[in-house]
Amino acid sequence: MFSIYRTEAGYTIEKDSSCVLAGDFCLDTLFTSEDPLKYTEIQYGLGQSCELPSGAFLAPISSQEVWAAGVTYYRSRDARMEESESSGGDRFYDMVYDAERPELFFKATANRSRGHLDKVCIRSDSSWDVPEPELTLAINSSGKVFGYTVGNDMSSRSIEGENPLYLPQAKVYRGSCALGPCLVVGSGPGKEAMISVKISRSGEVVFSGNTEVSQIKRSFDELAEFLFRDNEFPNGALLMTGTGVVPDSDFTLSSGDLISISIDGIGTLENEVE
Numbered sequence: 001m002f003s004i005y006r007t008e009a010g011y012t013i014e015k016d017s018s019c020v021l022a023g024d025f026c027l028d029t030l031f032t033s034e035d036p037l038k039y040t041e042i043q044y045g046l047g048q049s050c051e052l053p054s055g056a057f058l059a060p061i062s063s064q065e066v067w068a069a070g071v072t073y074y075r076s077r078d079a080r081m082e083e084s085e086s087s088g089g090d091r092f093y094d095m096v097y098d099a100e101r102p103e104l105f106f107k108a109t110a111n112r113s114r115g116h117l118d119k120v121c122i123r124s125d126s127s128w129d130v131p132e133p134e135l136t137l138a139i140n141s142s143g144k145v146f147g148y149t150v151g152n153d154m155s156s157r158s159i160e161g162e163n164p165l166y167l168p169q170a171k172v173y174r175g176s177c178a179l180g181p182c183l184v185v186g187s188g189p190g191k192e193a194m195i196s197v198k199i200s201r202s203g204e205v206v207f208s209g210n211t212e213v214s215q216i217k218r219s220f221d222e223l224a225e226f227l228f229r230d231n232e233f234p235n236g237a238l239l240m241t242g243t244g245v246v247p248d249s250d251f252t253l254s255s256g257d258l259i260s261i262s263i264d265g266i267g268t269l270e271n272e273v274e
């Protein structure tokens with residue numbers, strides 16, 4: 001298993017706590033490779049030994065689109081039904097949780113994505129905002145899941161709850177997506193891995209919660225198969241797999257909040273709200 005960190009100075013690949021600076025490594029080549037693990041192994045072998053860089057990391061994304069799955073955890077279904085009850089949109093969330101076809105939506109491009117220790121944003125026309133901690137899959141151009149990262153699907157619940165047709169505005173905007181701290185290539189986090197989130201405000205924890213990957217309703221391969229069905233991703237894709245942790249309805253993010261999302265086997269993604 002390899003962890004790939006992206007910095008302004010290039011890519012560092014870590015394996016069993018030893019790191020190399022991989023001068024020739026290219027993220028687009030990784031995502032178009034038929035065997036991304038082999039490609040990473042070769043690049044690791046060619047690299048120059050170095051220290052693990054600390055501090056901020058760039059999001060592990062290049063030409064890939066970021067997509068997201070929704071209502072894949074029971075907690076997400078419940079929260080969405082509650083927020084959209086007055087608009088009459090609640091039954092759609094109930095239906096999609098049980099349907100064969102998952103909810104998949106376009107989420108971000110590289111320019112809308114933030115890395116570890118960068119800032120994420122809330123919309124100026126939104127009054128109710130949350131982070132969504134999500135295990136995120138790296139999928140190559142052939143549709144094979146080969147890697148994993150931590151994702152934050154920043155969401156406006158006021159806009160999403162007003163009308164389900166507003167979903168793209170609730171989900172896709174400047175700084176609405178965070179990814180990192182690294183991309184893990186190889187065996188992913190097991191079903192028992194914990195996904196946890198902590199939100200701090202002025203040094204105090206104002207929300208914390210967690211879930212286990214086992215609580216997801218659908219398999220990763222099933223989500224990837226639906227995403228690639230009758231679609232083409234020449235540079236591969238990143239797919240957020242949905243949230244299983246939603247703060248209570250009286251919680252909203254504020255500027256300056258620190259969001260920390262950890263997934264066992266990957267690491268911790270930390271972002272301040274702009």
Ligand code: DO4
Pocket residue numbers: 068069070071072073076077080103132153167241242243
């Ligand atoms: O259906 C709205 C979005 C759902 C979502 O983002 C999630 O469940 O994580």
Ligand code: MG
Pocket residue numbers: 068069070132134153242243
């Ligand atoms: Mg989400």
